[in-house]
Amino acid sequence: MPSREPAAPPGDNHPLVDVLTAHGARSDRLTHLRTLPARDGEHADWPGWADPALVAGCRAQGVERPWTHQVTAAEATWRGQHVALATSTGSGKSLAFWLPALTAVRAARHTTAADAGRIEARTRGATVLYLSPTKALAADQLTGLTGLLDAAGIRDVRTATCDGDTPREERRWVVDHADVVLTNPDFLHFALLPQHRRWTRLLRGLRYVVVDEGHTYRGVFGAHVALVLRRLARLVEHLGGRAPTVVVASATTADPAVSAARLIGVPPEEVTAVTADSSPAGRRTVALWRPPEIAGFGVERAGASDLDPGADAWALPDPLDPQAHETDTVLTSTGEADHPRRSATAEVADLLADLAAHGARTLAFTRSRRGAESVAQQTRDHLRPVSPDLAGRVAAYRGGYLPEERRELEEALRSGALLGLATTNALELGVDISGLDAVLVAGWPGTRMSLWQQAGRAGRAGADGLVAFVAREDPLDTYLVTHPEAVFDAPLEACVFDPANPYVLAPQLCAAAQELPLRADGLARFGDPGQVREILDVLVARGALRRRPSGWYWTHAQPAADLADLRGSGGRPVRVVEAATGRLLGTVDAGSADGQVHDGAVYTHQGVTFVVDHLDLADHVALVVRRDVDHATWSRELMEISIAEPGDAEHPAPEGAPPARRREWGPVAWGLGPVEVTSQVVSFQRRRVPDMQVLDTEALDLPQRTLGTTAVWWSVPDFVLRAAGVDDDVAPGALHAAEHAAIGLLPLLATCDRWDLGGVSTAQHPDTGEATVFVYDAYPGGAGFAERGYELGARWLRAVRDAVDACPCADGCPACVQSPKCGNENSPLDKAAAVRLLDAVLSHAPSS
The missing domain is CATH 3.40.50.300 (P-loop containing nucleotide triphosphate hydrolases)
Structure with a gap:
């Protein structure tokens, strides 16, 4: 039964609670209600070094005195200390980094003006680089920054956004004149760093780097950005500047100083963490x-x-979310769920x-x-x-x-x-x-x-x-709304990413070598020098880099930066274009294009429906036709997985990949290591809206996609299955159900969600010779989530077993073993056999 807490007295509830519950008619849907108390604000005085005009501008905007955490972070930044600023949404983090940054720009400008007659004055100005994960956030920050400067009457600080959408003439002005450049890691990686000689003025004077929304830099994306920041610091020093002070502004996270230090590439003790939020709430x-x-x-x-x-059971991942490779879009059948719930x-x-x-x-x-x-x-x-x-x-x-x-x-x-x-x-x-x-x-x-x-x-x-x-009807969602302590009382997650991931490190080393040849005495900047050398040796053997006595060089005509896919999206986004007019409607990331904008797919934009006439993968464009239809479309994807063992010529482990790990629980074997996942979108269904009746199924001729990543797996011999009452007929359904539930519950233990993961199960896998369940990271090279599952295997499977067994459905439902992404239409699934299987596996788990 849902866990319930007595509601607060009516006068204490937010008045909109009555709207949610329809004045009591929907109260049975409310499983828990908690009121988080208000918080008073705590002010501090403006720092003595703060630019008076900036302070006046803040006051003109209604900020008479700053919050204490803003001053604490600003003071540390001004002293040249790296800062991890992790406070709540709306707590004014921007003021904490703009105050020292803009003060430094103005102070340097006044010094330069006083020395205008000296030749070196041209390059003495202080500059600031602001990085955000999205263009929208950079544009929003520019609006706020411009408002502050206008309120302060400051005209001598030149600010601009610069990204892939910036016209050539505007970009030239930014290169020559901007003191504060707001951009994103993608532009830094693909444009600014490879063309660093053009950006010498900005880089040589770079005093501060602001990394906003630092909690979003996790997984493969976080690993790439960490190495991009190392490349940035390397070039700044090469051009005669000093290593910039970095401020990582983030949502409240676990161990913010540790995460920020890993992102910057410094020891945690060199980062000042500011986590006490003194803003009112x-x-x-x-x-x-x-x-x-x-x-x-x-x-x-x-x-x-x-x-x-749009029901969640068929939702495809958003491109801002990591891309999964276990994709399906199949409605829960009435035979598999006694009481399906509303989406x-x-x-x-x-x-x-x-x-x-x-x-x-x-x-x-x-x-x-x-x-x-x-x-x-x-x-x-x-x-x-x-x-x-x-x-x-x-x-x-x-x-x-x-x-x-x-x-x-x-x-x-x-x-x-x-x-x-x-x-x-x-x-x-x-x-x-x-x-x-x-x-x-x-x-x-x-x-x-x-x-x-x-x-x-x-x-x-x-x-x-x-x-x-x-x-949603999902094991994790069901667990959380019936266990409110897991929402309110559990600790926040830490950001998980691994800059040493060879899939990430190898292309980043190529990009660094093109910018500036790599020297042996500088390898420690990119990680353990021994591991970096091993990867460099592989790159030389493959002809990517050339080794000379003075270092490692990139000698190819094409840009090395193109080798790295920062966001793991699988390549260039696909443009969605109206065929009749040539109007660009939007974009779809490369990893989702096969499933979302294949020929015949229905594409919706602000309530207007279009049908895809043709998906051109070579030109990265989907041509659509405006059409009112009574149906929607869902794609089906098939996949295979192979363990990449050293010495396996057909499925070799990636060079430089971490070695496979293995342990045994008696007869049950656990593995962790590199795998190769091959997937292909093979067909799609048209379903009438709203009753979801299948109108027809149409085959698709799309290419196979191969993902090299990291997986955790466990294998069970036949005699363990038989002892658990899992015979050949029910084994596929038991393994499949356990796989789905395992994917759904791993986010309780790792910093990920279901869309970060994929899975495959089989009654006899050719690489293990036994019944095997795989759960893999849906990122090239892996992102650390499968490794977390391997390390916490017993705890993970116990949570899976308990969640499946506790679900009141008879045969399995989206709240326990059905998956919104299943490539096999959630068939076969055997909930009861899955519980018996998990009990048998856990009976061999170490007592510790």
Whole structure:
């Protein structure tokens, strides 16, 4: 039964709780309600070194005195100490780094002006580089920075954004004149560092580097960015500058100093952690919410509001999320779930409509692009009979929109022109959206860090706010809404990434060698010198680098930076273009294109439907035709997995990859090591909306994709299966169910979510000769998640076993063993046999 806490007295509840519960009619869906207390602010005096004009500008904007944590971080930054600033959303982190950075720029400019007659004065200016994970956040920061400088009457600090969208003429001005450059790691990697001679003025004077939203740099992306920052520091020193001071601004995380130090490439003791948040916060009421069971029995009786084309069971990952390679889009069949529950997206659409009707400004976070479009469309449909004007004040926001569309939506939400915005995690980051009344979260966002980042959008600037986490039918979501202590009382996650990952380190070393030849005495900058040398030897053997007595050189004509895929997206994004007009509608990341914009796929953009006429993988474009249709489409993907053992000519382990590890629980063998995953989108279904009846299935001719990554696996011999009552007929279903549940529960132990992982199970795998379950990182080279599963194997499988056994369904459901990404249409699955199998495996686990 759901864990319930007595509700606070009616007068203490947020007034919008009554809207959520429909004045009691939906109270049975509320599994837990907790009010987090308000927090008073604590002020400090402005630092004596702070530029007086800047201080006056802050006061003109209403900041009479800064918060204590802002001053603590600013003082450490001014002293030249690296800083990890990890405080809550809306706590004013920007002021903490802009105050010392802009003061330094102005001080250097005045010094240079005084020495204008001297030749070296041209290169003495101080510069600042601001890095954010998205272009939108950099643009938003520029808006705030420009407002501060205008309020201060400062005209001698030149600021600009510069990224892949910046026109050539503007980029030339930035190169020659900008004191503060706001960009992203991608531009730094692909453009600025390879062309560092053009950027000598900026790099030689670089005093501060700000890395914003540092908690997003995890997995392969975090490892790449860590090495990009090492390349940056190397070039700054080569050009005659001094190593810049780095400020990593982040959501509240575990061990922020350790994560920031790994990102920067320095020992943790060289990083000052500022974690005590002294900004004021209003009360925040947080509701855990489980959608109801669907009345009646079966899909055929479900209404349009219960099952929808954006339902989580078919949601594909957003490109800002890591890409999974275990993909499917199959509806729960009535034979596999006794009481299917309403989808989280359908439930959130109802709640968003009710909140909008009450005038509450609300963000609804979804797990996918499709989910965002679906929530927005259903909300508009609910509101249209009430008020067409009100329906027009709800929209979708997601990655893949054009920049100008995103800016318009952000401004409309700020101004109140929009009351409701259904969004992916694209708005989780620091874009300044304040004054919101409520936040809805449709499905676990992956980490507690992300949940509290999203929740922080409600009630900013000291106002009270309401947050509702609405569970999907998923083992992890079900567990969390019935175990509130896992949401409220468990520690936050640390950011996990490994700069020594050879899949990441090898291309980054090539990029560094092209910028500046690698010398033996400088290898320690990139990690353990011995490991770096081993990878360099491999690169030389493969002809990527040339070894000379003076070092390692890149001697090819093509840019070395092109070898590194920072975000693990699989290549260039695919542009979605309207065939009749040539209008660019948006983009889809390369890793999702086969499944989302294949020939015949339905593509939705702000409620308008298009059908893909042709996907051209060579030119990275999907041509679409505007068409009203009564169906949606779902793709099917098949995959195989092979263990890459040393000496295996057919499936060799990647050069420089960490060695495979193995341990035994009696007859049960555990493995961790490199694998090769081959996947292919082979077909798609058209399903009528809203009843989801399959209209037809069409084959697709798309290429195979191969992913070299890291997996954890466990193998069980036949006699253990037989002793558990798992014979040849039920073994595939037992293993498949255990695999799904294992993927769903690993995020409890690792800093990841389900979309970071993939899995394969088989009754007899050719590489092990036994029944085997694989769970792998859905990133090239791995991201550390499978390794975490290997290290905590017994704890992990016990949680899996208990979650499956505790689920009240008879045969398996999305809350325990069914997967929203299964490539085999969630068949076969055998819940009872999975429990027997897991009991047998755990009976051999070490007692410790």
